[in-house]
Amino acid sequence: MSATDQVSKEAMAPVGGESGGLPSPDMMEAAEIVLPCRDFDASLEFYRHTLGFKIETIYPADSPSTAIVFGHGVRLRLERGSDSAAVTLRLTSADPAFKAPIDLVAPNGARIIIAPKGMGYTLPPIDQSFVFQPIGETPDWGAGRAGMLYRDLIPNRQGGRFIASHIKIPVGGPVPDYVHFHKVRFQMIYCKAGWVRLAYEDQGEPFIMKAGDCVLQPPEIRHRVLECSDGLEVVEIGCPAEHPTMVDHTMTLPTDRFDPERDFNGQLFVWHEADKADWHPWRFDGFVYRDLGIEAATHGLARVRVAKARGATGPVMETASHKGEFLFFFALSGHGSLVVEGEGRFDLSPGDSTVIPADTGFSIDSAADGLEVLEIGLPAEA
Template structure:
């Protein structure tokens, strides 16, 4: 039976089970059958038509919430050209189902480039960041002075509530955006004009703004021989989320990824192989991504070419 973990906040809101622990599982039906075979009883499921959550009780009265958290793979071109979202940008959903509202990840494109019809706005989020894959984008951020031009490899952490406005992009521009929770409010600010000077050291929702360009990839990564650089986002969010750029090497050994309750890999260029708990190997190429729960027990190995990856890690207290 899988190891259980107690989260800071339970996925089930109930006053009569305040110490309920939550276990993420890849297949809820299989997990329920496994527990029932051990004598556990199913107390509740949610929702009835397509359950993603079940509360089970042992013969000794222990209760556990089982939560379906699948491996999600998105391949460039699999779901068409995406849909038109905010400010006429084209959005491709990288985590359909959004892990029941916990995370949203989008691959955003502006094929023709030019001015973006955007207004000053902000997002009510736990965290949100963006990483440029190709082209450039000009953005204004509250308290950050004049226009910031983001180019390939650049990453920005947008703290909760920071006002910002997208001005223009190059043709062929695309960017990866990931945030928590998936369903969050975007509010337009018709009073603030940007740019509005420089704030210096400032916190928004307890987080600092980060603008990070690729470094020298001197940090070790999970796979020996692969390297990473520190975006500074972990420190800026007090450990809520960590975002790293990773460069692969010619080593073809297979090594396990350090488990986190949410781990997301996006292939910026090149290709890699990811092997999950059932032995299936997923070959990921440029523009592809994979969202991994801890239960995936994923391993990674080098692909046919060296790759640059975007690696996102969220500890269990933030993912619950």
Template sequence: CPLLAESSGSFASVVVACGDSFDERLAWLCSLQGVDGSPLLRVEEIGPADAPSYVRIAGAGTSMILTRDGPAAPLVLRLPSLVPHPDTAEMPIGCRAQPMALDPCDFVDRALPPPLAPLESLFDAAAPSEVIISRASGEGAQWGVGRAGMLYRDLVPSRAGGALIASHIRIPGGGPVPDYVHFHRVQFQLIVCLAGWVEVVYEGQGQPFVLRRGDFVTQPPMIRHRVLSSSEGLEVLEIGAPATHATLADHEHLLPITSLTAADDGATLADATANRLPNTTLFGGQRFVHSIYEEAMRAPAARVEDGIAWRESSVLAATEGLVHVAHGAALSMGEGAVLSNEGAAEGAQDGAVELEGFAPPPDGSLARGGTGLAHDAAHLTIAFVTRGSATLACIERDSNEMRLDHLERADCATLPAGRPARWLKPTADFEVITVAFLKSEAAREAAARAAALEEVMQMDLYEQQS
């Protein structure tokens, strides 16, 4: 390989074989100028003096060693956009300089939304028009091996034209995670723990905490965070928007890493909530959300549809109406059931849905989407079954006929806009999480409703405490 990592003294350098173009490349690199006209790169080491066979040059955060070894390797140098761009005609053969555009995100207050392309425009260009079903197992399952041996399943292969990426991730091994403090330039990111546990720490959220089955967090734009450890067999659902986004390290930002719960897999709900701080800080225009399954399941259902109790999350208000996240559970999983994030409610029974003899409702009867939202309020809705099974009924776009899809644990459905849907014959332990990306007008109205609801809830709480 012509490009090698070496160290010279205390410097790490990239080795570039130059062959017969050694002298020409050295002269060109040393001629590059910085913003103030001073040399961008300088010779730091050269040898032997009488007939140099290598030279180390450094500057602008770069260190490289040029050698006379051959054949000459291509050399691509990325330069800050403010640096004078060299004349292409003067570049030696095999050399190229690329300007690095200034990133507008670097010049925006971290509390404000990042200046990224509006998701609305991406959805308008290529939002899916048909229902997408992704199976976790069986003939239709598609898993790939990603970084560090993690298994990835792409839930929306089209990426909705670049608007989002949704992945089911399995991490077979457990123990400490070799992560570092980092952040993402995104507009939305959701992490749901599906199995096992993972210990994480987030900027402004106190000490590290553990996500267990059914817990989830939103990662607002630019929030610093780090993964510390995980159990064997960890599974997570990760949804991010846009699909392609930058992940940047922040080695200067220190986060608390003293583990309070990772060594104790039997930590209680009180342990999980003890470290949380008041959630008022804005990151990229959004608030951090940490939803704990057992805590959420004790809340009263916002509505009941087709034997499923729907509970709202605080994501709608926290994202200023960008995304709606809800949790649906069969009524047997509701208030009064014996709840645990390790197993189903006491008395729940597994079983496949029998479709024989099912009479579809008359046309027009599917008035609402499977999330409880009006079906045309979202660009698309992702419905991921976290436990049990049920049948999703929706209307085909062209034929206007009903289609039925039996979904089991870890199966996923992506519903496009204008596609009414409902759940039929859920098993007693059925649970589903839905993530709806709202249209802009619907987003504004939904945010206002969510804010009004939060105000009412705060008033009720105040009256109860008075």
């Protein structure tokens, strides 16, 4: 064995952790050159608009920190962070026997990461806690994907299992979006104010979602935001909190195919129109609710309702609780009070939100001008 061969073998040894065996080269699917970026947003704009790269994947949506772009025969993985002295090459393997990432150093000093191909997201364990997130006088809005402004409604993410975002676009017109999809367990969007024109895979011509309407986005359905009104506001709930957004550069929306009953990974697409809904008595006296059709479309994974008070309800004497993994409320309009066992009483105003843990008693009442709340629960039967 030559000295050069010896150096190469030593340099390619796995670094840290359990090394296991290298996957077969025939099972390698993709390679990415990893480029840390001190200014992630400026770097992404440079590679896209100055150099002509296209986005393949970007996440998380509310504050992107990783983007995979491709073009000119190469794929780059832009990661928010400090500059790196050495080049990193990241590869993924479809070998089913390959379970844990391997970290290598090449003879030229480049870092090589080989990672198993995953389902696109990791579902963290259930980690429930009480959250009350008031909108306050100066809401904290941050820049997110496609020029949208995001407000975090669950800062602790319930251990990474759920994310809820209040999203707005102050100035309407065409939205700089692209055909994309999400690798996600559950995702829905409720329109709080204004309107937005959307297109979805196999769901016909683009349509306008108005205030009070809702869409369920089944996992991996292709879609695109086309335009919106001034002052658009939506509430988006996703599980898990971190999931990839993938760009589809080959599909054009709307598609020629119309299949409203198409199954997308066990779920159906839903466009709920508020002005067509029926109302029923809710869990608290003086309230009625409309069901948004998501329980049936997800086969019981989630239930989504909008409840409203018919005038003032006064203090509620009885409490409710749940046995599920997630119960979330967002105040849409009006004013009222939330009382949570062991936590106290909270005033509810439009834009406030809360997460109620399982087996925790709570009640909601309404002030004179009537309260309206969005309710999301997983699973539905809980």
